[in-house]
Amino acid sequence: MSAGAVNLQQLQLGFNGVVAANITLTIEPGEVVVFLGPSGCGKSTILRALAGLLKPMGGTATVDGAPVTGNVAQCAMVFQEDALFPWRSALKNVQFPLKLRGVRGKELKEKAATRLEQVGLGDYLDHLPSQLSGGMRQRVQLARTLACEPRVMLMDEPFGALDAQTRLEMQQLLTSVWETQKMTLLFVTHDVDEALLLADRIVLLSHRPATVADVITIEKPRTPEAQFEESYQRRRRAILDFLGHRPAA
Structure with a gap:
């Protein structure tokens, strides 16, 4: 995985008007x-x-x-709302981006389970989002993002x-x-x-x-x-x- 150096130069953003103007910032890995x-x-x-x-x-x-x-x-994003699939278990939510990247079989389950254990949810792999507290759902979202190994x-x-x-x-x-x-x-x-x-x-x-x-x-x-x-x-x-x-x- 590469370093993750971010460079913004005179960045201008907007929709129906300018929201951010001339943002220049260098962020180290x-x-x-x-x-x-x-x-x-x-x-x-x-x-x-x-x-x-x-x-x-x-x-x-x-x-x-x-x-x-x-x-x-x-770059991978974590939102305020957990944005989990309500019909998928915690494990399957974390597996989702891994499957999109071609991970399959035993490796798929092991990688997702490892990330959930990393955020303290090793005992909740099969729980649906509706069975988890707000903080636990955010942990699942964090695990899902970490599974992508973003820079x-x-x-x-x-x-x-x-x-x-x-x-x-x-x-x-x-x-x-x-x-x-x-x-x-x-x-x-x-x-x-x-x-x-x-x-x-x-x-x-x-x-x-x-x-x-x-x-x-x-x-x-x-x-x-x-x-x-x-x-x-x-x-x-x-x-x-x-x-x-x-x-x-």
Whole structure:
């Protein structure tokens, strides 16, 4: 599997008007980059372009020097809604993209089962989505995406609909998976604390049409306990101020 370097040059995106304008950004292989910005500014649109779901109006988007094609081995996307096939078991949901790539027989079952075990669902292979909680369904979606072995994983507010405890568990799981896989990870969220926990860099986007307003580098290692540190709170206040959500004094 190749490195997963992402390069955006003067990228312009839109439909019925410009949504993102002149986005220029270089993302290193294995880097975790989180996009933050006002609601509706174009964060998700950038991910959709990288997934090959939206053709740029101008500029370029490449992965390892090659144009974005929509091939899941290049970039694979995890959505807020789990998008699972309701009539398929967890195992068969994860097997689906593997079958499209020609994997068959014993290898098909083993690869899918391994990914489900990786996300903590080894005992739920035969369960239908309706028999799983919201967090568990997102784990299945994550396993299905990992099965594609993408160079770049795109995550569009994947934990936004989960309760606080489940969200924290999924953040910790994602960090654990990333530490093992070291894939490039591009993540969209509205949650400043989530961004500060996960990111190597936070890209702050302006109001629509989105441009890159600032890029903030976050030091590692980080844990949820870091939020009690003064340096964390200063950075959090600065980001909230940029977003227009000024905390009460």
